Amino acid sequence: MNWLKPSWQAVLAIVLCVIAIALGAMSKPEAAALADPTASINYPYLGTKGLMLGLVIVAALVSMVRIPSVAEAGVLFVCAHLVAWLLISGIAGFEGTALAPYFLLLTAAWLLGWRCVAVLSGLRPMAGSARNALRLIIPAIFGAWILIIWEAVTRGAGIPFILLPPPSAIGARIAGSLPVLGADVRQTIFKAVIFGYVVGSGAGFITAILADRVPFLRRGLLPIGNMVSALPIIGVAPIMVMWFGFDWQSKAAVVIIMTFFPMLVNTVAGLAASGHMERDLMRTYASGYWPTLIKLRLPAAAPFIFNALKINSTLALIGAIVAEFFGTPVVGMGFRISTEVGRMNIDMVWAEIAVAALAGSVFYGVVALVERAVTFWHPSVRGG
Amino acid sequence: MTGISPAVVAASKLGLTFQTNDGPVQALSNVDLTIGKGEFVSFIGPSGCGKTTLLRVIADLEKPTSGTISVNGMTAEQAREKRAYGYVFQAAALFPWRTIERNVALPLEIMGLSKAEQVERIKRTLDLVNLSGFEKKYPWQLSGGMQQRASIARALAFDADLLLMDEPFGALDEIVRDHLNEQLLQLWARTNKTICFVTHSIPEAVYLSTRIVVMSPRPGRVSDIIQSTLPKERPLDIRETPEFLAIAARVRDGLRAGHSYDD
Numbered sequence A: 001m002n003w004l005k006p007s008w009q010a011v012l013a014i015v016l017c018v019i020a021i022a023l024g025a026m027s028k029p030e031a032a033a034l035a036d037p038t039a040s041i042n043y044p045y046l047g048t049k050g051l052m053l054g055l056v057i058v059a060a061l062v063s064m065v066r067i068p069s070v071a072e073a074g075v076l077f078v079c080a081h082l083v084a085w086l087l088i089s090g091i092a093g094f095e096g097t098a099l100a101p102y103f104l105l106l107t108a109a110w111l112l113g114w115r116c117v118a119v120l121s122g123l124r125p126m127a128g129s130a131r132n133a134l135r136l137i138i139p140a141i142f143g144a145w146i147l148i149i150w151e152a153v154t155r156g157a158g159i160p161f162i163l164l165p166p167p168s169a170i171g172a173r174i175a176g177s178l179p180v181l182g183a184d185v186r187q188t189i190f191k192a193v194i195f196g197y198v199v200g201s202g203a204g205f206i207t208a209i210l211a212d213r214v215p216f217l218r219r220g221l222l223p224i225g226n227m228v229s230a231l232p233i234i235g236v237a238p239i240m241v242m243w244f245g246f247d248w249q250s251k252a253a254v255v256i257i258m259t260f261f262p263m264l265v266n267t268v269a270g271l272a273a274s275g276h277m278e279r280d281l282m283r284t285y286a287s288g289y290w291p292t293l294i295k296l297r298l299p300a301a302a303p304f305i306f307n308a309l310k311i312n313s314t315l316a317l318i319g320a321i322v323a324e325f326f327g328t329p330v331v332g333m334g335f336r337i338s339t340e341v342g343r344m345n346i347d348m349v350w351a352e353i354a355v356a357a358l359a360g361s362v363f364y365g366v367v368a369l370v371e372r373a374v375t376f377w378h379p380s381v382r383g384g
Numbered sequence B: 001m002t003g004i005s006p007a008v009v010a011a012s013k014l015g016l017t018f019q020t021n022d023g024p025v026q027a028l029s030n031v032d033l034t035i036g037k038g039e040f041v042s043f044i045g046p047s048g049c050g051k052t053t054l055l056r057v058i059a060d061l062e063k064p065t066s067g068t069i070s071v072n073g074m075t076a077e078q079a080r081e082k083r084a085y086g087y088v089f090q091a092a093a094l095f096p097w098r099t100i101e102r103n104v105a106l107p108l109e110i111m112g113l114s115k116a117e118q119v120e121r122i123k124r125t126l127d128l129v130n131l132s133g134f135e136k137k138y139p140w141q142l143s144g145g146m147q148q149r150a151s152i153a154r155a156l157a158f159d160a161d162l163l164l165m166d167e168p169f170g171a172l173d174e175i176v177r178d179h180l181n182e183q184l185l186q187l188w189a190r191t192n193k194t195i196c197f198v199t200h201s202i203p204e205a206v207y208l209s210t211r212i213v214v215m216s217p218r219p220g221r222v223s224d225i226i227q228s229t230l231p232k233e234r235p236l237d238i239r240e241t242p243e244f245l246a247i248a249a250r251v252r253d254g255l256r257a258g259h260s261y262d263d
Helices: A008-023 A028-035 A049-063 A069-090 A100-122 A128-156 A167-176 A178-213 A215-230 A233-244 A248-271 A276-284 A289-326 A333-342 A346-374 B051-058 B076-081 B100-110 B115-128 B144-156 B174-191 B202-208 B236-240 B242-260
Strands: B007-020 B023-036 B040-044 B066-071 B085-088 B162-166 B194-199 B211-216 B221-227
Touching: A008 A049, A008 A100, A049 A069, A049 A100, A069 A100, A069 A128, A100 A128, A128 A167, A167 A178, A167 A346, A178 A215, A178 A248, A178 A289, A178 A333, A178 A346, A215 A248, A233 A248, A233 A289, A248 A289, A276 A289, A276 B085, A289 A333, A289 A346, A289 B100, A333 A346, B007 B051, B007 B194, B023 B051, B023 B194, B023 B221, B040 B051, B040 B202, B051 B066, B051 B162, B051 B194, B051 B211, B066 B076, B085 B144, B100 B115, B100 B144, B115 B144, B115 B174, B144 B162, B144 B174, B174 B202, B174 B236, B194 B202, B202 B236, B202 B242, B211 B242, B221 B242, B236 B242
Parallel strands: B040 B194, B040 B211, B085 B162, B162 B194
Antiparallel strands: B007 B023, B007 B066, B211 B221
16 A cells, blocks of 8 residues: 555545535536426536536545655646636626535535645755745645635625625726725825834834933833823824824824834833843943944844834734724725725725735835844844 | 052952842952963852952952952053953853954944954954954854854954953863863963953863962952963973872862861
């Protein structure tokens, strides 16, 4: 039995296919057609049902034979996604009519995808480029299956659009409203978020240096900074709108309040992070406050400061979007979400959420990349 | 400054009491010591005997609570501000974000030397500790022994005449330690610096020093000062000669006497 290497995903996928065959009809129209063979009823998967079942079973069997891992992953990848594509494209026009075998087949295809990711995760390629490619492929397959299952379930089960639109509809909405989304991003991110982030983080940083330099500020200011961090943003936002007007300035003010404190606390902690020995060393050089700060304490604080910058990158986005719920010109991501949800345009709400998630990830990613470049020396980055 | 060779370090009736939560702790009591130019003086004793504290007082990292200390004829604080000494710590304490050459350049940058002067001194001191070719490496890419050598280069870079070393090889294995001891002696012979060296290893102290200061704890004080009779030229196998063993025995006796006071 040396040529066989069973996996539970493949075995379960075959079992699910067998159950699906036993249950028969994949959709209500097909069941009706089977019940009344004389009537000419159009139903989905007329020609592809056997193909899909065959693909799953063949791929599952092939994956259990001892073949090179790359080939195994390739077969699983192609078959799982081909089946998923056939399933989703076949249900078009018959939304909400799917029966149990439809979901069984979806689950079987998902199991093959799972097995594919498991095989890929087990690969230990020598070449750096292959390793980099794997680092991208594995999360990509993972993310793709979230979308595939979301799409197949919402359409197969006919989930009401208001509750959860399928990702394809959200994608179409994004593609169709690029100018509106672009204007919202410009208003919310390029004006309120960036400005608030830079000013809030910068103010937190400068305050931390001041508190470090001037002892009475350290005793007086830090507890007050603590209190500022406890301010509920929902309560502050309308006041900021009253103070700074409807436009982006009031949102930037909310972002400043939100990002100030994480930066203050982290920088204060970071400035205390350099070791006694290193500080004694600077003392033996008769180094003054500022040279010691610039050459020793700030570099040692860099991991803490970048931590704050990463936390702030997501806080800033949340702050700006929530603040727009309390009054804004007729543009902005928060404004769009609050008005479109009232008009039942749920796909537009999801489109804004997707754009916000993408923008937030890019923002975070850029900060993380800069962090890797600056704190290359830190054990967490250089690995050991 | 009287006498033939001016004292580099002169301490008289030096005392230091730390105020702790458990009451005052007398780290140093009544220390009288004069170190002349070009000497290699080791401080040896059990932990808690104040040998590191004494070195830190010389470096003005601690303030004495009684008595006086002068370094190069100045107060310890003035000497520190004039960068009169290089200090080597128990660990290398290199900055991980700087390459070896930038680490060696650190004191030179703070002292405001010109770029050309910095380059010249970095090259010279890295040659001195046999680290040429590692200028562009980061500290975490080097072994512990090389890191400690880089930290010695950093202490030598600004050409202070006094080198204070606080158990610099304590964390290294014996083979590396022997090697670095040998190199340190060569370096001392070449540069004619005054070296104060804290250790808890008897062979290390005897092998390196022209004078060995034996200290004992509670309160930290000098219990014996032993003048070495070994020649200046010292191969590693000098440690098997009867002369070496006799000095080592005297140091051991001195340490034991300090301990019995405790019991």
